[in-house]
Amino acid sequence: MNDLLISIITGVVTFIATNIDDLVILLVFFAQVDDNLQPWQIVLGQYLGFTILVILSLPGLLSGLIIPTNWISLLGLIPLSIGISSLVNQEKDTNLSAEINTEITPFASSSQSNFLNSQIYTIALITIANGSDNISVYIPLFSTNKLDSFLVIIVVFFLLLSVWCYTAYKLTHQKQIANFLTNYGSYFVPFVLMGLGVVIIYQNQALSPIKLLGICLCLLVLMKKN
Numbered sequence: 001m002n003d004l005l006i007s008i009i010t011g012v013v014t015f016i017a018t019n020i021d022d023l024v025i026l027l028v029f030f031a032q033v034d035d036n037l038q039p040w041q042i043v044l045g046q047y048l049g050f051t052i053l054v055i056l057s058l059p060g061l062l063s064g065l066i067i068p069t070n071w072i073s074l075l076g077l078i079p080l081s082i083g084i085s086s087l088v089n090q091e092k093d094t095n096l097s098a099e100i101n102t103e104i105t106p107f108a109s110s111s112q113s114n115f116l117n118s119q120i121y122t123i124a125l126i127t128i129a130n131g132s133d134n135i136s137v138y139i140p141l142f143s144t145n146k147l148d149s150f151l152v153i154i155v156v157f158f159l160l161l162s163v164w165c166y167t168a169y170k171l172t173h174q175k176q177i178a179n180f181l182t183n184y185g186s187y188f189v190p191f192v193l194m195g196l197g198v199v200i201i202y203q204n205q206a207l208s209p210i211k212l213l214g215i216c217l218c219l220l221v222l223m224k225k226n
Helices: 002-031 039-062 069-088 096-104 118-129 132-143 147-171 175-203 209-222
Strands: none
Touching (some): 002 132, 002 147, 002 175, 039 118, 039 132, 069 118, 069 209
């Protein structure tokens, strides 16, 4: 019983420590809900991305690695690209869901009945990109726990993920928060995403500051719509 309690506490503390920033990102996504971006797509994308993060962390059980953390950090280019595109094309596309449809996965179906549409893929990819720090924590965590403790921690993770999604969804339905995000969300969303992308890339030194600046300048040119 003591081991079970320790595993639960470990799971709760680890999840909160590695997913505080995800709560902010979820809040931004739920604030953009409309006909093109539904709540179930956000939840499914979040669960898909988080599941992939856990799978990428499984080598910790075998004290090994599959993908270097700095390679995963390069996925920070995804939110960075979306943020830059939203900023330079703000007069044309002020809705984040429009960027999700047109910038990242234009090949995917936009039908709401399609469980593998562009919105879900994009949210999953952003979750993965934002989770490079998760992997760096989960791998050593998993390597120091036995299988039964590992399973308890995983269950705690996925239960708390539903709490995260529900909390973000309810916060966007608070009148003051909802009004603020509705009126000003399109202005700060690009900066949130660009900041997220830069932090993800820079924290694990996936790119040098000069290379990152060069990529940003290139994206400014490439993402500008005529």
